[in-house]
Amino acid sequence: MPNHIRWVLRQEHPNCPAYIPVPVPKQTGTIEDPLGIPKDVTEAAFLCSECGFATLYSQLHLDRDIGGTLDPYLENRLALVYLEVGCVSNCGSLTKIHAVLDVATGNFAAKKPMQQWVFDERVTCECGLPLLFYPAEFQSRYSAEMPF
Numbered sequence: 001m002p003n004h005i006r007w008v009l010r011q012e013h014p015n016c017p018a019y020i021p022v023p024v025p026k027q028t029g030t031i032e033d034p035l036g037i038p039k040d041v042t043e044a045a046f047l048c049s050e051c052g053f054a055t056l057y058s059q060l061h062l063d064r065d066i067g068g069t070l071d072p073y074l075e076n077r078l079a080l081v082y083l084e085v086g087c088v089s090n091c092g093s094l095t096k097i098h099a100v101l102d103v104a105t106g107n108f109a110a111k112k113p114m115q116q117w118v119f120d121e122r123v124t125c126e127c128g129l130p131l132l133f134y135p136a137e138f139q140s141r142y143s144a145e146m147p148f
């Protein structure tokens with residue numbers, strides 16, 4: 001059985017063992033030295049599809065999952081998108097929250113409804129304030145590149 005590489009983000013978060021499948025990152029390193037030494041310090045918020053918790057991830061959380069199935073992004077089953085969320089004081093800056101989209105249904109792959117999504121207080125707007133998310137029936141989302 002051929003081994004396929006799928007990229008994931010892993011970070012411990014409350015009551016959830018899940019990881020986040022992501023597209024191929026910007027820096028993949030070599031086969032002998034996956035990722036090499038992480039150099040990119042970019043942090044970006046990602047939503048966990050299993051539990052609906054959004055927190056900050058960086059290159060340090062990237063991992064490779066090697067298995068018998070193809071990368072769902074290469075197969076066009078999943079797509080990475082982002083939505084924009086304002087903050088508690090309405091300062092005008094919008095923070096990107098990356099999320100996984102199920103291409104077949106056109107919906108977020110999240111198993112929890114939007115009303116139950118939780119934003120980690122580490123995810124802040126430009127002025128450092130917590131985000132305030134208004135779940136809406138239709139949430140605008142935009143096609144996203146891997147931020148790191």
Ligand SMILES: [Zn+2]
Nearest residue numbers: 016048050051
């Ligand atoms: Zn989770």
Ligand SMILES: [Zn+2]
Nearest residue numbers: 087091125127
């Ligand atoms: Zn703000």
